[in-house]
Structures are given as C-alpha cells and as structure tokens.
Amino acid sequence: MFVLDSSSSVSLIQQIVDGFSRMIEEGSLRSGSKLPSIRQFAHTHGVSVYTVVDAYDRLVAQGYFVSRPHLGFFVRRRRQDDGEVSNAGMRYDFDSLYYMRRIFEHRGLSRKPGCGWLPEDWLFGDGVRRALRTLASGEISISGYGEPKGFAPLRQLIRDLLTEHEVALTSEQILLTQGSSHALDLIARRLVHAGAPVLIDDPSYANLCFGLRLLGCELLGVTRTPEGYDLALLERLLETHRPKVFFTQPRLHCPTGVSATLAHMYRVLQLAEKYDVTLVENDIYSDLDPRPYPSFASLDQLNRVVYISSFSKTISPNLRVGYMAGNPELIEDMAQLKMIAGLTSAELSERIVYGALIDGRWRKHAKTLRDRLTAAHEKVAARFLALGFELFTEPKAGMFLWVRHPRIADANALALRATEHDILLGPGHLFSPGLEPSPWLRFNVAFCEDEAVFDYLRLELDNVRDAVDGDGPDPAGSQVPRAGRNTKTVPCAGRPTTEPTGSGAHEAPDPASPLGHGSCDANEQQGVRKPL
Secondary structure (H helix, E strand, C coil): CCCCCCCCCCCHHHHHHHHHHHHHHHCCCCCCCECCCHHHHHHHHCCCHHHHHHHHHHHHHCCCEEEECCCEEEECCCCHHHCCCCCCCCCCCCCCCHHHHHHHHHHHCCECCCCCCCCHHHCCHHHHHHHHHHHHHCCCCCCCCCCCCCCHHHHHHHHHHHHHCCCCCCHHHEEEECCHHHHHHHHHHHHCCCCCEEEEEECCCHHHHHHHHHCCCEEEEEEEECCEECHHHHHHHHHHHCCCEEEECCCCCCCCCCCCCHHHHHHHHHHHHHCCCEEEEECCCHHHCCCCCCCHHHHHCCCCEEEEEECCCCCCHHHCCEEEECCHHHHHHHHHHHHHHHCCCCHHHHHHHHHHHCCCCHHHHHHHHHHHHHHHHHHHHHHHHHCCCEECCCCCCCCEEEEECCCCCCHHHHHHHHHHHCECCEEHHHHCCCCCCCCCEEEEHHHCCCHHHHHHHHHHHHHHHHHHHHCCCCCCCCCCCCCCCCEEEECCCCCCEEEECCCCCCCCCCCCCCCCCCCCCHHHHCCCECCC
C-alpha cells in the first residue's frame, strides 16, 4: 500500500487518489481486485471516513475503481488504449427556424414550463466552478485548435462510461461535438441527401426535424406509443419507401417521455437488419434515468447503430459538449466532416466537462438530480390529472410530460396567449414531422413548480368552458363534443384521431382537421392516463 503524509501540501484526498491510481497503472493492483472498504481504509490510515468517501468517488469518476452495490469497490478493467492517443495513422484531410429562434428569444420569459433545459440550480454549477479553478491554476494553451476528434482524456472517460453500460469500444470510436444537435447535423449530412426518405420518431425532436427539412429530406414519421413504436407502421414504411436511416430516441423520448420496451427494441433492430437501415440513437437523457436500461448501442455493439449523447442536460448547456460513437470507419469519416464544417470543437469546454466529470461529487449530483426529477414527475402529473388533462404516459424520470386536454384541439393558440402571461409553453405541432396542429403539449416538470403556470391553465380552461356553455367563440381553439356529436377521442403520441362510437367502423379524420391526421392501433392507447 502507500503512506499518507498529513504535513504535505497535497491534500489527503489527492494523496489517496494518486496512491491508488499509481498502484493500478504500475500493475501492483490488478483488474478486478477487491479494495479495502471505506471504513477499513479510514481506520488503517487514521483519516476521516468522509476523506476516503471523497477520494473513492474521484477514483470511480476517473475510471480506476468501480462500485458494486452491496459488494464494495473493485479495480476497474483498464483497456490497452488508456495511454495518450497517438497522431500516427490518423486519416484526416484538412482539404437553418421559427422554433429555435423563438424559444431562445423567449428565454426572457420568467416562467418556462415548455423549455428543453433544466433550471440553473439543478445543474452541476459547483462542479463547473471547481473545474474552472483547476483549469485556471494550470498551464492553459490558447494556441492551435485542439484535436480533430476532441480532448483525448474526455474521450477515454466516455469510453469507460459506455463500457460500464455494456458497449465495447475504443476511444478512437468516439468523436466529440458541440452538443448533440451538432452530432445529429454531421450524421445527417453524411448519411442522407436531398429527396431521400428518412425515418424519424413522430413526434420528434424539433431541431432534428428542421435540420432534415433544410437538407430536403422526405420525413417519414414512426408513431411513438407508450410501449415504444408502432411496429406495423415502421415495417410498412420500410417496405414501401426503403429508407436507409432511422433517427430515434428509445429512452425518455422527447417530447413524450416514453422508454421503449426491450421487446420493441429487439424488433426495431431486427427490422433494421432486414432492410439494411442505420439507427441513429439519440440518448441524451441517459444520465437522468434511474433504471438500468439497455441502449440500441449495447444490443447492437455499434454495428449498425450510431450513438449520440451530451452533457448539456446534467452539467451545463452553455458548454456545448456532446459526442457520437460508432464503427471506426464511420467515425473517421465524421471527424473529417467535422473538420471541413468548422475545424475542431472547443477544447477548453471539453476540459471543463472533463474536470466536472472526474470531480468526486459528480455521482452524488447525478443521483440527486434523478431523485429530484422523479419527485417532480409525481407532483406535476397529479396536478395535470386534477385539471382534467390526459397523460400520454407517466415516465417518472427524465424531464418531460406529454399532455393534452379534451377541450383543447390546437395547443398553438394556447401557447401564443401564454407569452402574454410571461409563460413559455411547448405546443405539440413543433414536434410534428409535418408541423400539423396538435392538442398535445410538452411540459418540463422541473419548471412546473411555479403556481402561476397552473393558474394560467385553470384560467384558460375556465374560459373554454364558459365559451362552450354560452355557445360563443372558443379562446382555446377547442373542438368539444356537443349534443349530436357522439364521439370519443383516441389518443396516440402525435396524431390524435376521432372515432365514432356505436358504429363499429373506424373513420379516418379529415387531414386538414386541427385534430391531426392518421390513425392509431388499439395497442397505442395503452398507458394513457385519464384525468381523475
């Protein structure tokens, strides 16, 4: 073992980190070796338990230790490419939207239940500040452009994190980007072309829809259901249009919050194999999921999956650090395209994110954030149900709830009026591949603690009720069933339809109707929570 020196200028925490990391790198502690428990180490070396907790957390974050519940700490397996990345053998050649504008223009609104980020005090501000101080105290190079694939230590750390989630890869299969949107843009420009059919979730990430439209793609929406996907529709689209790429978000999907079941994920992979389709998996909410959950990347091992994630949701969106992982040949192509489009990503930001991730408090922050979101989901879901809203699903994790009210057919009018009340909402048409009117709204549970949000919704619903009772104009644009209209609304993720009751026949709605288009299978209704 090693000796701690309480008189040293180096903190006891750092001495423990340095001691164990040196032993592991020198080989005196082998992969898989069980380590002393926190209390045992503290007793043997005469230091505080809290000192050892902090040191062990940093060693886990830096990839030296792995914590196994109820078993203790063990030496993590170290891969052969842990050393400095060599430039030898590199194959590099040095040889746009209404929603995006308006959502950022409206950041001045004080209430933002429709936004896609977390409140500042929910993010890892302390870790960023500590990383900044550490960075400022060392040697900082401000010349050059950094590495084409991004800061090597951060890529190695991401490799270790993905390995913990059963994805086997090297750090050379990881490309750092300026957030996940940058990664999606690079992939789209590499894999699709003008006029090409492209599969996307329906509803989908608004920025992705806009980007693909700008490229001139034909967007084919695959309806999301509470279990995952409309698999029958997916196969019909594959058979009819023969697309080569499917952009999807199986875990904590934006905007619905759905996480696809394992059965659905296997079926999607089978269809991708059958029709030779590349899956682009956007997994930016993985750190917000408290459940052990597989990814397409772990099931496929990056054979026909390109994996995307980001640190914007948990550390800071302002740092703009994301990444993609894929097969080696594709990542080399992406690195070259990244250099052509904008040279390297910002290494200073990547160093800050790296410093925050190896901070001993990162794991505690991530768990606290997940617990906080779970509590917010339970509270906010109950509030919506009490107001008569329907929930598409109750994810109890992540950031979003996808809701609608039977009295509101077009959420856009509601959202526009909300700005007059200093409130930013997320109307459903923004997430539609075809921008069709929608009754659905995306709510960020972290921004729904303000009572003024529900006061406004209650006021709007009262106005709708008064308009219907008086047969006057409807301020919310609702289509409320009246006498003689014996109908019921059958919900699905992005495309509600109207089905006459008592006739036994299914009637497709008018495509121009503000209720949307398309139909839903019966299994798409499962999981929809009706109001109390």
